[in-house]
Amino acid sequence: MEPGVDQPPIKRSVENKFFYTKKRSEFGRPYEFECDEAKLLLSLEPDPTHLENFIPEDPVEQGVQYSKQFSLHEANTFRAEYESHCIYHEEGGWPKDISHQDTEQIIRYKRKVEKDETYIQTVMHLSHPMEHCIHQNNAINIYEQYFDNVEPSIIVEDLSSRTLNVFRDQQKVKRPIQKLSWSPDGGSRIAGSYCNLNFQNPVVYACESYVWDVGKS
Numbered sequence: 001m002e003p004g005v006d007q008p009p010i011k012r013s014v015e016n017k018f019f020y021t022k023k024r025s026e027f028g029r030p031y032e033f034e035c036d037e038a039k040l041l042l043s044l045e046p047d048p049t050h051l052e053n054f055i056p057e058d059p060v061e062q063g064v065q066y067s068k069q070f071s072l073h074e075a076n077t078f079r080a081e082y083e084s085h086c087i088y089h090e091e092g093g094w095p096k097d098i099s100h101q102d103t104e105q106i107i108r109y110k111r112k113v114e115k116d117e118t119y120i121q122t123v124m125h126l127s128h129p130m131e132h133c134i135h136q137n138n139a140i141n142i143y144e145q146y147f148d149n150v151e152p153s154i155i156v157e158d159l160s161s162r163t164l165n166v167f168r169d170q171q172k173v174k175r176p177i178q179k180l181s182w183s184p185d186g187g188s189r190i191a192g193s194y195c196n197l198n199f200q201n202p203v204v205y206a207c208e209s210y211v212w213d214v215g216k217s
Contacts, residue, residue, distance in 0.1 A: 171206045
């Protein structure tokens with residue numbers, strides 16, 4: 001080193017090491033806690049000068065959003081057209097050329113179906129599941145209370161009927177009745193309309209309908 005010349009400082013590395021040894025048999029032992037008296041390790045007193053840096057706010061409103069965020073997408077799909085249709089099914093499904101009002105046509109059609117070879121096989125095939133359902137229904141007691149938490153239903157008594165009055169058609173040619181309608185005042189009167197099954201017959205029948213009083217004969 002030359003005198004009078006500034007030399008760079010010498011870097012010295014100081015390493016502090018501490019070795020702690022422990023036996024392998026002492027690893028993994030459970031901790032043992034003991035009750036001891038409370039000890040005060042640190043006590044920080046409030047600084048009155050920091051109070052000047054705070055501004056009191058009253059009231060304070062703070063919004064918090066905790067729910068999940070969802071995304072919304074819109075797409076135009078093909079528009080489907082729907083139509084509503086209804087049908088009044090009063091009589092069994094007969095072919096188009098069979099009128100359910102003509103008794104002779106119905107009898108002839110039934111005889112034709114009964115002569116078919118597949119008719120007996122179809123009836124025998126359908127009779128087995130029907131018989132199984134009948135036996136299964138007869139084995140169940142419909143009046144038994146199966147569930148304790150359900151209120152028992154009221155047992156309906158056996159219904160009976162009796163003839164009070166007989167109302168006859170006042171015309172000379174007796175017509176079969178088609179519809180009956182009860183009055184809304186408790187059923188004290190009944191209205192009956194008649195029809196003609198032989199509508200192709202050229203004989204003109206009466207078109208009168210009657211309203212009968214049930215309490216009077």
